[in-house]
Amino acid sequence: MSELRSVGQIREHHAAQKAALRERFSCPQRAAPLLRALAQLTDRTLQELWQRHDFADDTLLVAVGGYGRGELFPHSDIDLLILLPDQPSAAALEKLEIFVGELWDIGLEVGHSVRTMADCLSEAEKDITVQTALLECRCLSGDPARFAQFREAVYQHIDPKEFFDAKLLEQQARYGKFENATYKLEPNLKEAPGGLRDLHLIGWIAGALGLGHDWRKLAAMGMLTREESQSLRHAERVLRTIRIQLHWIARRREDRILWDYQHQLASDFKLVDNERQRASEQLMAQYYLAARVVGQLTPLLVQALRSRIYSQIGTDITPLNERFQLRGSSLEIAAPDVFEKHPSAMLELFLLYEQQPYATDIAPETLRALWHARSLIDDDFRADPANKAMFIDLFRQPRGLTHSLRAMNRYGVLGRYLPRFGEIVGRMQHDLFHVYTVDEHTLMVLRNLRRFAMPAFTHEYPFCSRLTEEFERPEALYLSALFHDIGKGRGGDHSTLGEAIAEKFCAEHPLHPDDRALIPWLVQQHLVMSQVAQKQDVYDPDVIADFAKRVGDQRRLTALYLLTVADIRGTSPKVWNAWKAKLLEDLFKATQRYLNSQNIGVRSWVEERQEEALRLLRLYGLRPDAHEAFWKQLDTVYFLRNEAREIAWHTRQLFTRLNTDEPIVRARLSETGEGLQVLVYTKDVPDLFARICAFFEKAGYSIFDAHIQTTRHGYALDSFYVYIQDHAGQSYRDLIGYVEYELATQIAQNAPLRGPGRSRISRQQKHFPIRPGVSIRPDERGGRYSIVEIVAGDRAGLLSAIASILATHRLEIHAAKIMTLGERAEDNFVVSGNVLGDERAVRQIEGEILQALQAA
Numbered sequence: 001m002s003e004l005r006s007v008g009q010i011r012e013h014h015a016a017q018k019a020a021l022r023e024r025f026s027c028p029q030r031a032a033p034l035l036r037a038l039a040q041l042t043d044r045t046l047q048e049l050w051q052r053h054d055f056a057d058d059t060l061l062v063a064v065g066g067y068g069r070g071e072l073f074p075h076s077d078i079d080l081l082i083l084l085p086d087q088p089s090a091a092a093l094e095k096l097e098i099f100v101g102e103l104w105d106i107g108l109e110v111g112h113s114v115r116t117m118a119d120c121l122s123e124a125e126k127d128i129t130v131q132t133a134l135l136e137c138r139c140l141s142g143d144p145a146r147f148a149q150f151r152e153a154v155y156q157h158i159d160p161k162e163f164f165d166a167k168l169l170e171q172q173a174r175y176g177k178f179e180n181a182t183y184k185l186e187p188n189l190k191e192a193p194g195g196l197r198d199l200h201l202i203g204w205i206a207g208a209l210g211l212g213h214d215w216r217k218l219a220a221m222g223m224l225t226r227e228e229s230q231s232l233r234h235a236e237r238v239l240r241t242i243r244i245q246l247h248w249i250a251r252r253r254e255d256r257i258l259w260d261y262q263h264q265l266a267s268d269f270k271l272v273d274n275e276r277q278r279a280s281e282q283l284m285a286q287y288y289l290a291a292r293v294v295g296q297l298t299p300l301l302v303q304a305l306r307s308r309i310y311s312q313i314g315t316d317i318t319p320l321n322e323r324f325q326l327r328g329s330s331l332e333i334a335a336p337d338v339f340e341k342h343p344s345a346m347l348e349l350f351l352l353y354e355q356q357p358y359a360t361d362i363a364p365e366t367l368r369a370l371w372h373a374r375s376l377i378d379d380d381f382r383a384d385p386a387n388k389a390m391f392i393d394l395f396r397q398p399r400g401l402t403h404s405l406r407a408m409n410r411y412g413v414l415g416r417y418l419p420r421f422g423e424i425v426g427r428m429q430h431d432l433f434h435v436y437t438v439d440e441h442t443l444m445v446l447r448n449l450r451r452f453a454m455p456a457f458t459h460e461y462p463f464c465s466r467l468t469e470e471f472e473r474p475e476a477l478y479l480s481a482l483f484h485d486i487g488k489g490r491g492g493d494h495s496t497l498g499e500a501i502a503e504k505f506c507a508e509h510p511l512h513p514d515d516r517a518l519i520p521w522l523v524q525q526h527l528v529m530s531q532v533a534q535k536q537d538v539y540d541p542d543v544i545a546d547f548a549k550r551v552g553d554q555r556r557l558t559a560l561y562l563l564t565v566a567d568i569r570g571t572s573p574k575v576w577n578a579w580k581a582k583l584l585e586d587l588f589k590a591t592q593r594y595l596n597s598q599n600i601g602v603r604s605w606v607e608e609r610q611e612e613a614l615r616l617l618r619l620y621g622l623r624p625d626a627h628e629a630f631w632k633q634l635d636t637v638y639f640l641r642n643e644a645r646e647i648a649w650h651t652r653q654l655f656t657r658l659n660t661d662e663p664i665v666r667a668r669l670s671e672t673g674e675g676l677q678v679l680v681y682t683k684d685v686p687d688l689f690a691r692i693c694a695f696f697e698k699a700g701y702s703i704f705d706a707h708i709q710t711t712r713h714g715y716a717l718d719s720f721y722v723y724i725q726d727h728a729g730q731s732y733r734d735l736i737g738y739v740e741y742e743l744a745t746q747i748a749q750n751a752p753l754r755g756p757g758r759s760r761i762s763r764q765q766k767h768f769p770i771r772p773g774v775s776i777r778p779d780e781r782g783g784r785y786s787i788v789e790i791v792a793g794d795r796a797g798l799l800s801a802i803a804s805i806l807a808t809h810r811l812e813i814h815a816a817k818i819m820t821l822g823e824r825a826e827d828n829f830v831v832s833g834n835v836l837g838d839e840r841a842v843r844q845i846e847g848e849i850l851q852a853l854q855a856a
Contacts, residue, residue, distance in 0.1 A: 034244060061141040180193060195239065495524050633658070708813045
């Protein structure tokens with residue numbers, strides 16, 4: 001090059017060449033050539049910048065990490081090592097700083113380190129990440145002989161056994177971040193199980209052993225069959241092409257296939273909607289298939305590499321029967337054709353895996369044979385009584401069920417044995433609160449139930465663990481989890497469809513007669529308990545009586561409770577919280593109490609709560625008649641809707657301030673340990689509820705529940721349960737003080753209520769909008785109350801907007817049930833008012849609320 005170009009010229013040239021590459025490789029299927037071309041373009045740009053500074057030949061510019069592999073995604077970091085012969089002088093450091101600054105000036109996203117060879121080897125010994133990055137290195141500029149010396153030193157300092165163990169621990173930690181779930185609806189295609197990082201793992205371990213990173217070479221060594229090598233290369237190409245398009249669309253490094261990008265990605269892949277699937281669903285089906293192949297084949301390669309590192313020579317072989325043996329701690333078939341000769345051995349494999357305490361894994365050749373033999377699971381196989389008995393036995397073992405079912409799903413055995421289950425594998429759920437595909441969610445629910453039964457996890461949910469320990473034949477619980485969503489995607493009510501599938505399965509399998517009835521019932525009813533807990537008043541005796549009649553007996557109640565908790569927890573980390581846990585537990589205990597007595601009337605409920613409240617008040621030293629004046633102002637409904645603990649707390653706070661002119665606000669930490677319970681006592685005004693909601697919404701607090709009560713002498717006695725999503729390290733004492741002072745001040749000021757502003761909807765709702773709905777109907781139990789039911793996408797200001805409309809029409813709110821499932825809000829209000837007798841007025845109120853719900 002006769003004349004050096006300026007940094008600006010290099011920047012313009014690099015950007016133009018990158019744009020040309022995007023146009024040249026616009027077809028997404030050409031992933032590998034584009035990745036190589038981007039790396040080569042970056043090589044040339046870096047080399048030109050390096051030459052501008054006339055660095056000594058013994059100072060090396062080295063590409064490491066993913067860039068060191070010779071492939072570069074459009075917006076991936078460019079990892080560089082500047083290798084020095086010795087500690088640099090001040091002048092050399094200044095020159096290097098200018099060079100690095102120029103990299104950023106031309107728009108390269110660079111991660112760099114400046115080290116000597118001794119520094120590199122020292123850091124590599126301390127940090128497996130550094131060691132991994134150095135395994136994949138290329139010399140961009142400098143003395144080739146010195147680089148060869150450096151590379152040889154790196155490999156000599158790597159202990160393959162230590163490296164292998166460290167990378168597997170890294171993988172386990174990475175899987176833990178994604179809850180070991182491959183089929184999330186917005187997956188991370190690089191880091192999640194079945195992603196590109198799993199393929200990189202094989203390359204790193206193979207590289208540490210000097211085997212190289214090429215699927216064809218690994219196949220030639222006998223670690224993969226030719227067909228498996230082709231499948232793995234295809235899966236890698238799918239993951240790479242999606243990631244490339246993600247980077248182009250997002251204009252930054254982005255590895256999550258978010259809702260925002262799925263439609264555009266599908267369009268880039270020339271996919272179009274059809275009668276069965278949206279284009280985005282077709283795209284995600286391709287991703288899930290690729291991730292599944294990676295999830296199937298990389299464990300085989302890991303174990304094959306393990307056998308090279310940890311020689312199998314001398315490992316004890318323990319025969320288990322004529323079909324299986326233990327080689328060390330690996331369960332394996334005794335001969336290559338076991339599954340062909342004995343197809344039932346495909347189920348026996350997993351039964352033995354659960355039964356053998358020393359079996360830690362299944363040998364790779366056995367998993368490979370299983371995958372190729374899965375087509376032998378046909379109608380005759382499914383009709384065999386021995387196979388039916390063995391399948392049920394899987395669910396009766398004390399250990400290993402979750403691992404077995406995950407492996408059975410991964411290698412196609414579960415979907416072959418239960419064809420209806422095969423239909424939900426990889427099926428997406430567009431309801432904005434599930435974050436997993438149907439099959440992944442199902443296995444998460446089953447995992448949650450299994451954790452209730454394991455001593456190591458009793459600290460998580462002690463009450464559920466105790467119930468599970470006492471539950472006879474817990475396999476009924478696990479089978480109900482397996483079938484609870486099996487009817488999804490077939491049109492119609494999935495609970496009813498699933499019930500029929502479960503009923504047929506139970507009739508054909510060796511189960512206890514009680515369980516043959518229980519499992520289909522649980523599948524049909526699996527949503528009911530959460531609906532009652534979150535939409536109705538679980539402290540109302542009539543609600544408890546109706547629910548108890550629906551449940552029928554203690555065993556069904558316990559099973560439904562355990563399945564409900566496991567189901568909600570397996571939906572999304574955002575859906576489960578301590579308040580929902582409390583509602584469900586309170587509903588369970590109240591129903592249990594009803595089932596044990598069945599003759600508890602309203603008077604008995606009220607008297608027992610009052611007696612318990614008085615007992616608690618005596619503990620605080622209140623005089624015996626301190627409560628009387630306050631309680632005379634409360635009606636029966638108050639004592640039905642509040643537990644004894646709340647009644648005692650309210651009495652202590654208010655018995656001396658019965659006719660106060662100033663608003664009283666008191667708060668305390670909720671008994672669930674999350675959020676606050678807030679008491680508001682003040683002279684009643686029509687828009688009080690709306691004001692309180694507006695305060696909490698502005699403060700960023702979520703309202704989970706509200707009990708609205710008006711005393712006989714015209715005071716509002718309202719109790720709210722609120723959750724603080726982000727209190728920025730503030731103590732609950734400070735939060736309580738803030739709520740008590742600020743909310744009381746706002747109520748006292750009685751300033752005009754401002755209408756809620758337009759709030760920003762979430763990206764999930766933008767792509768999968770929730771159709772809002774509102775209905776006002778008389779309470780089923782008759783009387784003067786009506787129920788206002790709201791369904792809408794959750795957003796800030798929603799509650800106060802609804803409450804304002806109700807206040808405008810002089811509707812008095814007696815109770816509010818606030819339920820949020822991910823992005824979906826389902827709120828119920830118990831109201832009364834003169835206009836409710838006018839059907840035309842009711843339709844007008846519904847229209848106004850609907851209009852408010854549609855505003856965003």
